[in-house]
Amino acid sequence: MESRASVLCATIVLAVCGAAVSAGAAPKKASWRFVSIPDFLNCDVRYPEPKWEDALGYVLQQIKAEDPDFVLVAGDLLMGRWWDGPKQIDELSKVFYTAWTRRMRDHGLKFYAAVGDHELGDNPWRGKRLEHVPHYEKAFVKYLKMPRNGPPGREGLTYSFVHKNVLFVAVDVFERESMGAGKGTATFSGAQVDWLRKTLAGREEADHVVVMGHTPIVGPVRARASSCLMLKGGRDSPLWQTMKAGGVDLYLCGEVHAITCRQVDGIEHIAHGSLFGYVNTVNYLVATVTPKTMRLELKRIDIILEGGHLPQSHGNRPREIVRISDEQKKRGFRGVGALMLDKTGGAKRFRDAKGEFANPYTPPRK
DSSP states (O other): OHHHHHHHHHHHHHHHHHHHHHHHSOOOOSOEEEEEOTTSOOSOOOSSOTTTHHHHHHHHHHHHHTOOSOEEEOSOOSOOOOTTOHHHHHHHHHHHHHHHHHHHHHTTOOEEEOOOGGGGTOSOOOTHHHHTHHHHHHHHHHHHOOOOOSSTTOTTTSEEEEETTEEEEEOOOOOHHHHTSTTOOBOOOTHHHHHHHHHHHTOTTOSEEEEEOSSOOSSOOOOSSOOOOOBTTGGGSHHHHHHHHTTOOEEEEOSSSSOEEEEETTEEEEEOOOOTTTSSEEEEEEEEEOSSEEEEEEEEEEOEEEEEEOOOTTSOOOEEEEEOOHHHHHHOOEEEEEEEEEOGGGOOEEEEEEEGGGOOOOOOOO
């Protein structure tokens, strides 16, 4: 009897101790997530914006429900057509950047953003609009507060950070030396390329590398209500060649407000994103990350545009009312593509492509 009592007592003690350990230190997750939402919102929108807020709130709640560590926004947060000069840039950047960042924080979403053409006044840049670009850049740096570890002169615009087992890089593809050429040119050259090369070379502790920039690099890509900016040089550009040599896994971009997935040179190139108030769908990408894998899922929902138009500083006005029907809310965001990046065994493989990831874009014949 005494022996049985001792065993029973020991069992109870072990059970209690085990419960205490479990309650005090939860085991680490085997995976974690981030979400990509380029071109969010691509309009000058106040917070709250009464006739948009229900739809915006629903979208951000759904993104929050994915449980991401943060979201990536590859440019075009605002409309930014503040063409009257530095005073207007100062006044409106305070209003609309503050509204944008407050909305994200109120929904509990940490964010990292890249520079889009609308953060710089919208392309093309002609005359005095090109002279105002440094004022736009200062406003982006001031209100977005991104890491300031980029190349000289690009601090807070081009930057990198490591989160858990992934190296993330945001690139500013709008260099003032070339922005005034033609319709509006996107480039990444010189000191920026040298900085990126060194950053990628120092990735020893990162299992994966993700780069985001505003413009697509490899085409063709689908586009809706877009000026269709592309990086000069495309696949032969210094940016793409540096990413290829540096073992980048994923390039995320916006600009075109439609989805195109292309796998080139061992890099998955994903152009996607939404133009609120102009197009009738919203999409986002969720990535689930482990040391050896990255599962990518694209999700989309239909939205409704109604009424007149929301005022903006210089034209290009979105619709006055943006809403999501009760039926669509009940259905929720639906999966429209999936892909697995698998590095098991030391080799990079892209497998199990479905939907948009298995649907290469071929432009219609003219």
